[in-house]
Amino acid sequence: MKLRKTQEYVLGVAASASEVEAVLLHNGPDGPELVRTFHRSRTSGHFMGADLDTPQVEEESGTDFSFTLSEGDTADNSLFLASEFNVDAPGEGSDTGGADFTIPSSGATPFDLEVLEIITECEAAGYDSFRVVFALGSEHTHTESIHIPSASLQADGTTKRKANKANPNEPSKEFLLKQLETKQKARFDEDKTVFLPLVSTPGSTASRLAVCAQPFEPVTPTLRAIRDRRRPFPNVLLIDTEISLLAGLVTARESSEDESTRLVVRVGTDDTMVIFMQGNTLWHVENLRSVTVFDPAETICSRVLLLQDELGRGDVECIYLFSDERETALAESFREFFQETHTQLLRTLLPAQNQSDVDAMSRVGLMAAVAALRTSPHPSWSGAFADVDFLDHKLAGPQFRLPFSWPVAAMIVVLFGSTLFFVGKWFHQQSDIISYRSQLNAYPRSVIEADLDQLENRIDSLRAQSDGLTEALDVLDSLLVGSDIWSRTMERTAMATGSVSNIWIEQWSADRDADILKLSGKSMTREAVVALASELDAILEYVRFSDVRDWPVYIWEMTMKLERDLPEAARLLREQVQAEVAGEADVDESTMEALPLTSGPATADNHTNGS
Numbered sequence: 001m002k003l004r005k006t007q008e009y010v011l012g013v014a015a016s017a018s019e020v021e022a023v024l025l026h027n028g029p030d031g032p033e034l035v036r037t038f039h040r041s042r043t044s045g046h047f048m049g050a051d052l053d054t055p056q057v058e059e060e061s062g063t064d065f066s067f068t069l070s071e072g073d074t075a076d077n078s079l080f081l082a083s084e085f086n087v088d089a090p091g092e093g094s095d096t097g098g099a100d101f102t103i104p105s106s107g108a109t110p111f112d113l114e115v116l117e118i119i120t121e122c123e124a125a126g127y128d129s130f131r132v133v134f135a136l137g138s139e140h141t142h143t144e145s146i147h148i149p150s151a152s153l154q155a156d157g158t159t160k161r162k163a164n165k166a167n168p169n170e171p172s173k174e175f176l177l178k179q180l181e182t183k184q185k186a187r188f189d190e191d192k193t194v195f196l197p198l199v200s201t202p203g204s205t206a207s208r209l210a211v212c213a214q215p216f217e218p219v220t221p222t223l224r225a226i227r228d229r230r231r232p233f234p235n236v237l238l239i240d241t242e243i244s245l246l247a248g249l250v251t252a253r254e255s256s257e258d259e260s261t262r263l264v265v266r267v268g269t270d271d272t273m274v275i276f277m278q279g280n281t282l283w284h285v286e287n288l289r290s291v292t293v294f295d296p297a298e299t300i301c302s303r304v305l306l307l308q309d310e311l312g313r314g315d316v317e318c319i320y321l322f323s324d325e326r327e328t329a330l331a332e333s334f335r336e337f338f339q340e341t342h343t344q345l346l347r348t349l350l351p352a353q354n355q356s357d358v359d360a361m362s363r364v365g366l367m368a369a370v371a372a373l374r375t376s377p378h379p380s381w382s383g384a385f386a387d388v389d390f391l392d393h394k395l396a397g398p399q400f401r402l403p404f405s406w407p408v409a410a411m412i413v414v415l416f417g418s419t420l421f422f423v424g425k426w427f428h429q430q431s432d433i434i435s436y437r438s439q440l441n442a443y444p445r446s447v448i449e450a451d452l453d454q455l456e457n458r459i460d461s462l463r464a465q466s467d468g469l470t471e472a473l474d475v476l477d478s479l480l481v482g483s484d485i486w487s488r489t490m491e492r493t494a495m496a497t498g499s500v501s502n503i504w505i506e507q508w509s510a511d512r513d514a515d516i517l518k519l520s521g522k523s524m525t526r527e528a529v530v531a532l533a534s535e536l537d538a539i540l541e542y543v544r545f546s547d548v549r550d551w552p553v554y555i556w557e558m559t560m561k562l563e564r565d566l567p568e569a570a571r572l573l574r575e576q577v578q579a580e581v582a583g584e585a586d587v588d589e590s591t592m593e594a595l596p597l598t599s600g601p602a603t604a605d606n607h608t609n610g611s
Helices: 080-085 112-124 150-155 157-162 173-183 219-228 242-253 297-311 327-337 355-359 363-374 406-441 452-479 485-499 526-536 568-583 589-598 600-610
Strands: 009-015 019-028 031-041 057-059 065-067 131-136 141-149 193-198 204-213 236-241 261-267 272-278 281-288 316-323 342-345 503-511 516-523 539-548 551-561
Touching: 009 112, 009 363, 019 112, 019 363, 031 112, 031 355, 031 363, 112 219, 131 242, 131 363, 141 173, 141 193, 141 242, 141 281, 173 193, 173 204, 193 242, 193 281, 204 236, 204 242, 219 236, 236 242, 236 363, 242 261, 242 272, 242 281, 242 363, 261 297, 272 297, 281 297, 297 327, 316 327, 327 342, 452 568, 485 503, 485 526, 503 526, 516 526, 526 539, 526 551
Parallel strands: 009 131, 131 236, 261 316, 316 342
Antiparallel strands: 009 019, 019 031, 141 204, 193 204, 261 272, 272 281, 503 516, 516 551, 539 551
């Protein structure tokens, strides 16, 4: 089975309440291409306790039920909801459809089992090295339009300090978060909130579309559940949203340099999302919760047309349509309602090996495919998508956990360390054995093959010789005390100066290379200097006369040769040893080398007794 590189394949994953779909993307040299799709049905039920942005139902006793709508923001010039439901419409830029946004009480149900099954199937097919990206649907995100007046932007000191030098009017994220807090009543995570650029409205310097991930979004719990299973999992790159992905898909495949209006209409089983784009920039995003794929095509087209009139947009150049069901019939209806507008199916923008997979792709599969396309390094795709990532970085990298607890791991480490220690000890002992064997091989074979008695006799003999040498050295040391060259030279000069009066030595220095000793000093008479030179057999270098307090003083310097003859005691010992060696003609060469050492003590003792 051929292995593929990690950088070449990306698996996009998206989930809804009833299904999980994944699309495998191959980044080839000619661009990205969708290779294979994976589908799993969710058997655990809905992971949402209540639909987002829907009125809260109050249950009463019996069978009487009622529901209420919150007032929301109103606008006098709004005709959209008034024409349909005879209620006040939200202000321009509102994406909530007139109802307060509330957080459902129940949490998200992870789809880790389905993801792991898809990963296993993907690896079984030979794609065992890939990265993973996730996509969040509109039901798991909340949007809010923020229009910043020029006065508010200029008064914001944080924006001035952190503004981009290339665009001084760019608001900071801190400023945008403050604006979002004033408009948003529900909780939101700052790390899972992005601000997409919007076309500025009259009277505003900057406009942004805040996209917030809901607290009950299922992707993060899914990744945590997979990590808790302590099994290998591919590297997770990012978590994107449906709004930014669809807008990026249109920008990448149908980039527009002018300011023409384009619509992205996605009709699903739960809602219908309409994205208005001016050129390549978002202009407005609307979620129609009451319009689904089960409504007649004429109703869907009329609602989109009514929304266009409500927002005051002119002619639409192109409509990109996607529907889970009856897509062809719905496209024909849009062509009838928008006769001067080009209508194109959104799925035709996807590059794929097998077009049948794209034709059978649902909304969840579309999100997974576009999420994988966002990671493509191809120039036509790399710069088309907004920088959106809701991934917790702690869950990003590949993680491998040991399938056992830490005490077992500690015991394994201890056993490994003990084994390593004793193996090292064994190698050290083997090295010592080899060293001892090499030392034994240096001895003659006769010594190695000798029996124990012979070795003990030789050891006793060597020990006796060692004791004799030690005693002889002690005697020789006592005889040679005061017999070195300097002691004998000092003795000689002291005796010479003692025999000659009126003279003294002040300094001497030796030249070791020439064996010469330089003497300098003073004398009261010239005859004393000559007499000292005669006694020491020295060469007189100079004699200088000076008068000190009416007394004659002679400063002199002479050189004498150092005597390096052996002391008399050592010379006597050598003569006696040579005489003994000459008398023992039958002694071998090894014994002759040891004779001066063994006979020394006896000779020294005899000399001591004689003296």
